[in-house]
Amino acid sequence: MSAPNKSYDPVEVEALKPEEIERMREEALAAFAAAADLEALREAKAAHMGDRSPLALANREIGALPPQAKAEAGKRVGMARGAVNKAFAARQAELEAERDARVLVEEAVDVTLPHDRVAAGARHPLVTFCERVEDIFVAMGYEVAEGPEVEAEWFNFDALNFDPDHPARAMQDTFFVSGKDAKGESGVVLRTHTSPVQVRSMLDREPPVYVVCPGRVYRTDELDATHTPVFHQVELLAIDEGLTMADLKGTIEHMVTSLFGEGLRTRLRPAYFPFTEPSAELDMECYVCRGASVGNPGRPCRTCSSEGWIELGGCGMVNPRVLVAAGIDPEKYSGFAFGFGIERMLMFRHNVEDMRDMVEGDVRFTRPFGMEI
Numbered sequence: 001m002s003a004p005n006k007s008y009d010p011v012e013v014e015a016l017k018p019e020e021i022e023r024m025r026e027e028a029l030a031a032f033a034a035a036a037d038l039e040a041l042r043e044a045k046a047a048h049m050g051d052r053s054p055l056a057l058a059n060r061e062i063g064a065l066p067p068q069a070k071a072e073a074g075k076r077v078g079m080a081r082g083a084v085n086k087a088f089a090a091r092q093a094e095l096e097a098e099r100d101a102r103v104l105v106e107e108a109v110d111v112t113l114p115h116d117r118v119a120a121g122a123r124h125p126l127v128t129f130c131e132r133v134e135d136i137f138v139a140m141g142y143e144v145a146e147g148p149e150v151e152a153e154w155f156n157f158d159a160l161n162f163d164p165d166h167p168a169r170a171m172q173d174t175f176f177v178s179g180k181d182a183k184g185e186s187g188v189v190l191r192t193h194t195s196p197v198q199v200r201s202m203l204d205r206e207p208p209v210y211v212v213c214p215g216r217v218y219r220t221d222e223l224d225a226t227h228t229p230v231f232h233q234v235e236l237l238a239i240d241e242g243l244t245m246a247d248l249k250g251t252i253e254h255m256v257t258s259l260f261g262e263g264l265r266t267r268l269r270p271a272y273f274p275f276t277e278p279s280a281e282l283d284m285e286c287y288v289c290r291g292a293s294v295g296n297p298g299r300p301c302r303t304c305s306s307e308g309w310i311e312l313g314g315c316g317m318v319n320p321r322v323l324v325a326a327g328i329d330p331e332k333y334s335g336f337a338f339g340f341g342i343e344r345m346l347m348f349r350h351n352v353e354d355m356r357d358m359v360e361g362d363v364r365f366t367r368p369f370g371m372e373i
Contacts, residue, residue: 016058016061016062016065016073016076016077018076020058021055021058021076021077021080022080024048024054024055024058024080025055025080025083025084027048027054028044028048028049028053028055028084028087028088029083029084029087031044031047031048032044032045032048032084032087032088032091033087033091035091035095037095037099038092038095038096038099041088041091041092041095044088045088048084049081049084049085049088055077055080055081055084058077059074059077059081062074062077122363122366122367122368122369123366123369124358124366125346125350125358125366125369126232126342126343126346126358128369129342129345129346129349130214130232130234130342132259133212133214133234133255133259133342134212134214134234136254136255136258136259137212137236137255138212140210140251140254141210142210142211142212142236142238143210143211143212144211144212144213144214145197145198145200145201145211145212145213146197146213146214146215147191147194147196147197147200147213147215148191149190149191149215149216149217149218150177150188150189150190150191151188151189151190151191151196152186152187152188152189152196153180153186153187153188153189154186155191155196155199155200156189156191156192156193156195156196158186158325159196159199159322159325159326160195160196160199160274160275160322160325161274161275161319161321161322161325162274162275163274166274168192173192173219173220174189174190174192174219174220175189175190175218175219175220176188176189177189177190190217190218191215191217191218192217192218192219193217193233193235193339194213194214194215194217194233194234194235194339195213195235195275195337195339197211197213197215197235198211198213198235198237198337199322199325199326201213201237202237202239202323202326202327202328203326203327207239207240207241207328207333208238208239208240208241208333209237209238209239209240209335210237210238210239210240211236211237212234212235212236212237213233213234213235213236213237213339214232214233214234214235214342215232215233216230216231216232217230217231217232217233218230219231223355223356223359224355224356225353225354225355225356226355227355228343228355228356228358228359230359231341231342231343232341232342232343233339233340233341233342234339234340234342235337235338235339236251236337236338236339237318237335237336237337238251238335238336238337239318239323239328239333239334239335240333240334240335241332241333241334242334243317243334243335243336244317244334244336245268245278245317245336247336248315248316248317248336248338249266249268251336252266252282252315252338253266256284256312259345259349260284260287260349261287263290264284264285264287264290265284265285266282266283266284266285267282267283267284267309268280268281268282268283268315269281269283271314271316273314273316274319275318275319275322275337276314276315276316276317276318276319276336276337277316277317277319277320278316278317279314279315279316280314280315280316281311281313281314281315282311282312282313282314282315282338282340283309283310283311283312284309284310284312285308285309285310286301286303286304286307286308286309286310287303287310287348288301288302288303288304289301289303289304289306289308290308291308291309293306293308294306294307294308302351303348303351310348312340312344312345313338313339313340313341313344314338314339315336315337315338315339316336316337316338317334317335317336318334318335318336318337323335343355343358346358350369
């Protein structure tokens with residue numbers, strides 16, 4: 001048997017001819033040079049350096065050549081692809097340098113411009129004041145408790161000893177999300193006070209219970225200078241053995257002193273609330289005139305209307321029926337609770353005349369209160 005004829009080349013591949021390889025290389029170099037930006041260069045790269053580019057396809061044809069022809073063809077294709085890669089890298093560096101120089105000009109920032117052309121904002125005073133009240137009671141050992149604003153009617157009324165026909169449960173006073181279902185199950189309301197959080201706290205915790213409950217509440221009031229349908233309350237609840245009205249008054253006096261300063265008297269006036277018994281209205285001595293305006297036309301006081309006292313809110317001992325609804329033995333435990341509106345307190349402290357200023361979001365109202373944290 002005769003030996004193979006290594007000098008005979010039976011295959012002639014058009015794509016591997018020297019002139020074709022040179023043409024592919026020149027086309028790639030011309031495409032890179034013509035690219036005006038990086039996006040165009042990426043398109044040229046895909047066309048001349050991708051898996052389906054002419055040089056890549058030519059490289060695959062080398063396998064069809066006899067062994068003695070593969071080395072020369074591979075060398076020609078390799079040199080062409082190397083030149084194309086080098087040209088691409090050089091053009092990419094040029095375009096990136098042009099882009100960076102353009103960005104420096106177009107996005108330049110003049111650091112000599114005034115830094116305070118946009119006025120700084122401020123925390124809303126309602127948030128600041130509410131957090132200050134929380135800090136007072138947390139320092140006394142109380143826990144901050146929160147609850148849902150869309151509340152079951154049972155938590156909002158029934159558990160708090162509101163009769164089924166109580167006026168507060170009427171639609172002209174309460175936002176109802178849904179009424180009772182066909183089985184007579186509890187409806188759903190936007191909570192009218194934060195007292196439902198007190199009920200949830202008693203159900204979730206074993207006595208003793210000491211919680212402060214801040215939050216947003218809803219009532220069907222018209223928005224005017226002294227009313228708003230959405231406002232904020234802070235309520236406090238203490239459940240323990242042996243608590244009395246004396247403990248309630250001492251806690252109130254500590255809060256008033258912390259918020260308004262030393263030496264202000266407080267008083268309790270008899271009142272009625274379904275969820276406390278006995279109940280009282282809480283007043284404090286006017287922190288502006290300290291009673292000096294009473295009967296003194298020459299020294300009128302806008303804060304207390306020359307009455308000498310400012311009404312803060314309601315308070316009292318927790319009604320035993322509320323304790324029973326929450327599963328607490330009223331024979332063993334007693335408790336006290338009180339609450340007040342944050343907006344009303346803010347009006348007192350800072351002589352705010354129109355409650356609408358608190359909800360309109362005007363930074364000119366909030367900025368004078370500062371950035372207290």
